[in-house]
Each structure stands twice: as C-alpha cells, then as structure tokens.
Amino acid sequence: VNVFIASIEGELATLTPEESWHCARVLRHKAGDAVKLIDGKGGFYDAALTLVSEKKCQAAVVSGPVLQTKRKYYLHLAIAPTKQIDRIEWMVEKAVEIGIDEISFIQCKNSERLVVKHERMVKIVESAVKQSLQACIPVVNELTAFKQFVSQARTGQSFIAHCGKMEKMNIGSVVFGNLSSLVLVGPEGDFTKEEINEALRHNFKAIHLGENRLRTETAGLYVCMAAALSGK
Amino acid sequence: VNVFIASIEGELATLTPEESWHCARVLRHKAGDAVKLIDGKGGFYDAALTLVSEKKCQAAVVSGPVLQTKRKYYLHLAIAPTKQIDRIEWMVEKAVEIGIDEISFIQCKNSERLVVKHERMVKIVESAVKQSLQACIPVVNELTAFKQFVSQARTGQSFIAHCGKMEKMNIGSVVFGNLSSLVLVGPEGDFTKEEINEALRHNFKAIHLGENRLRTETAGLYVCMAAALSGK
Numbered sequence: 001v002n003v004f005i006a007s008i009e010g011e012l013a014t015l016t017p018e019e020s021w022h023c024a025r026v027l028r029h030k031a032g033d034a035v036k037l038i039d040g041k042g043g044f045y046d047a048a049l050t051l052v053s054e055k056k057c058q059a060a061v062v063s064g065p066v067l068q069t070k071r072k073y074y075l076h077l078a079i080a081p082t083k084q085i086d087r088i089e090w091m092v093e094k095a096v097e098i099g100i101d102e103i104s105f106i107q108c109k110n111s112e113r114l115v116v117k118h119e120r121m122v123k124i125v126e127s128a129v130k131q132s133l134q135a136c137i138p139v140v141n142e143l144t145a146f147k148q149f150v151s152q153a154r155t156g157q158s159f160i161a162h163c164g165k166m167e168k169m170n171i172g173s174v175v176f177g178n179l180s181s182l183v184l185v186g187p188e189g190d191f192t193k194e195e196i197n198e199a200l201r202h203n204f205k206a207i208h209l210g211e212n213r214l215r216t217e218t219a220g221l222y223v224c225m226a227a228a229l230s231g232k
Numbered sequence: 233v234n235v236f237i238a239s240i241e242g243e244l245a246t247l248t249p250e251e252s253w254h255c256a257r258v259l260r261h262k263a264g265d266a267v268k269l270i271d272g273k274g275g276f277y278d279a280a281l282t283l284v285s286e287k288k289c290q291a292a293v294v295s296g297p298v299l300q301t302k303r304k305y306y307l308h309l310a311i312a313p314t315k316q317i318d319r320i321e322w323m324v325e326k327a328v329e330i331g332i333d334e335i336s337f338i339q340c341k342n343s344e345r346l347v348v349k350h351e352r353m354v355k356i357v358e359s360a361v362k363q364s365l366q367a368c369i370p371v372v373n374e375l376t377a378f379k380q381f382v383s384q385a386r387t388g389q390s391f392i393a394h395c396g397k398m399e400k401m402n403i404g405s406v407v408f409g410n411l412s413s414l415v416l417v418g419p420e421g422d423f424t425k426e427e428i429n430e431a432l433r434h435n436f437k438a439i440h441l442g443e444n445r446l447r448t449e450t451a452g453l454y455v456c457m458a459a460a461l462s463g464k
Contacts, residue, residue, distance in 0.1 A: 069443060090322060097450050098442075132445050172464020210330075210460055211301060213364050218329050225457040228442055232404020 002027055003130045005137070006037045006047075006059065013037050013047050013059040018123070020057040023049070035059060038130070040137035042068045068135040074156070074180040075227045076102035078149060079220045080187035083112040089124055091217035096128035096138060098224045104141040106149050110189035116143045146195055150202045156180030159207045160199040161219060162191050168208040171223065176230040183207075183223045188216055234259055235362045237369070238269045238279075238291065245269050245279050245291040250355070252289040255281070267291060270362070272369035274300045300367040306388070306412040307459045308334035310381060311452045312419035315344040321356055323449040328360035328370060330456045336373040338381050342421035348375045378427055382434045388412030391439045392431040393451060394423045400440040403455065408462040415439075415455045420448055 004023055006013040015023055023029050031052050037045040043065030051058040077100060082088045092103060105116045121140050129137050156179055209222050236255055238245040247255055255261050263284050269277040275297030283290040309332060314320045324335060337348045353372050361369050388411055441454050
C-alpha cells in the first residue's frame, strides 16, 4: 500500500499538490483504492481515495491516527552545505532515516556553496520520511548567515563541532535524552577562528567528533547517529 | 603536499602502479618533488620523488614512519551489496572515514545484486584513507555466499543486525573496545528467517539498530559509528 502526505480534517484527507500528482499520474491510483496517509505531525492513517486528479486527490479516513513513537530527544542540526550538493543531499536523507527534528543550512566564511534549493531539500526530507515509515516531517530552514544564525534566540543546549585545537568534549559524552540540542557543523575548510569565537560568545560549547578528519556530510550524519545512540 | 600509497623497503619507496600513473600523469609531479607516503599498514613518511614515470614512481624516504594512532577496536563489517551500487560505495567511503578494519560483501537470499567489482571497492577505500589522513588500508574481501561466510572460522564477538521479531540487544549497548567484532547487515528485504537461524547456530548474537527502518547502507554506517562512539 502506498503512503502519501496529507492534511487531515476530521475524516477528510487532502493530499498535498505534489503528492496528488504522484498519486494520480505516477502511481495511477483510482478512486476507491486503499492508501496509507501521514499528516507530517506524527499520525498514521488508513484511508480510501475518494477523488483522484493530478491537481488534487482526496481520501476518506478509515482509521487512525496511530501515533508514531516519540523520540526522546529533539535534534537540530545546522550545517554548511557542501560544494557538491549531492553530498549534503544524501546526508539529509540519512539524517531523516536515523531521526532528526530540524535542519538548518548556514553560510560560513569558508563555504564554497552559497545557494541551497529549499524546495528540493524538503522533497528529499519528505521522501525519506515515507521510505523509513515515519509520520513526522522534520523542519527544513533556509540558508542563513553564520553570524545571524548563532545570535538567534534558542532553548536547550548548543554545540559547535570543529577541528581547531582547544579543549573539547567528545560528542560521545554529550547527553541528548530529554533535551533539545542544536549542533553546528562547518564547511570543507572548517569554521574560522572568528566564527568559533563568535559561537562560544553565544554560549555554544565546543565538541569534537573523534580522531579522524571527517567530511562535512559525514560529520553531520555522525552527529545524528551519536544522538540516536546516546544513552543506549 | 600530495599523499601516495607506496611499498617501503628501507629508504626506497615504490608507488603502486595506479598511484604512479596518478602521480606522473594527473598531478604532473617531477623528480625532486616532496610528497607524503603511507604504507597502508599504519606508517606515514615524508619523501622526495627520485623517479617519475607513468608506469613506476619511486621516492627516497626523508623521515618516518610516524605511526597512526591505533583504534581501540577491530571492526569487520559484512554487508549485502545494494541494488544501486552507488549506495554501498558511499557507505564504504564513509565507513573508512569513521574507521573500519575489514569489509566483506555477502550474498543473501534477498540480495538483488550478485556482483561487486572488487577492484573498484579497493580504489574507493584507498581514496577515502588518503582523504581522511589515515595510514592503514582496511581489508576488502570478495563477495561470498551467506552460508559459507557465517560458517568460516573467526575470533572475537559476532553479531547479526536484523529487523525480525525476537529479543535483540540495541547496538548501543555492545562494547567494541579492545575486542574484535564482526557485524552482519542484510540486504533490502532483510535476512530470511533461515539465514538468521543459520547465523544464530554459528554463535552470532542478534542486535537491532533502533526503532526506525534503515536502508542497508545507512545500517552499515550506523554500525561503524556505533563502534566509534562505544565507550566514549
């Protein structure tokens, strides 16, 4: 049974425009077909299609919501996009599979890429959510300048992962459970000293990701996996 | 300074044929140029090229070996290759970055791919070793049938990660430090019941990788990261 993202009001489910196109055009569904729906906020539904067209598909909810088990942590990863965009794209896909709540893109001094197609990232996120049988859609934020990003108001604990020489905690000793955590991961060429100091001034704590030199996208995924493994 | 893989005998270093071609043809080095060498067994060297040709490059060792810090665990990952080979290729790249000692490919009942180009995998491994500034080259084994693989003699602890319903330990509670560990990761569609039973009969312990359904390549990388984070 195929899974679609829909907005649900009572027993009426309306698929998003992209999902409608996919449902009608690519998968060639007909009214009456059984489908599974997710609302993006943690609910799974069984439904039957009532209206199928390339612009708009609707369904009648048969049962649900069944709620996705909540993760015990909130993880917000802020990462500098890589020069080769496919590298950050696969990281986004994998991060969603492992579990993430919010992804931000930050523009740093050493960034070699200054554009991120927000719409495409959202699509990758949604597709990974469905593929990994989840019902919550992580938030994807637009590219923001580093200085502006670190000075934004926030709650919970905040970390900056960098390769500079200073006393740093191993991410393996960070406790993620029952907390909201924001982790910054820098570009190829790392954060500059000025950026690190700026983050520390805004109460980010410095962490490291082990002995090896990791690529940006590997570092981002390592953060997600460390959070998932924390306390296990 | 560029890094090359070489076999070292006393003060004479001979680059591998592929590295020689890369050194002479792609990077257009000349005799006298300073290079860094790794011997694939954990040693870093400084050297100066003495002979440069597309078929054979040699260098005189100036200093070394400086030994790479040893990891505190030995990790052998045995994984079913994915239908789309690029997915397993990036996993191999990332696994090397994070740290791995041996990679095997296993042919399972549900495998959709029955061929792995060994030479190409070795190239990916070597390139990732150099990129992440390491000096040890992990072993890459040829594709082996599941049944044959699990019955091979081995030392240390052995695990099979699968999605079947039975009592399983979370990989986060496995202790990897000071031990040799072998972990099996199955294909799209998972191991069959028969394969799981076969592994259990050969003293593999069942583990799980958390609540979410992971793709094969994500699962493989999760194992590597769990080992790296174990005891941190």
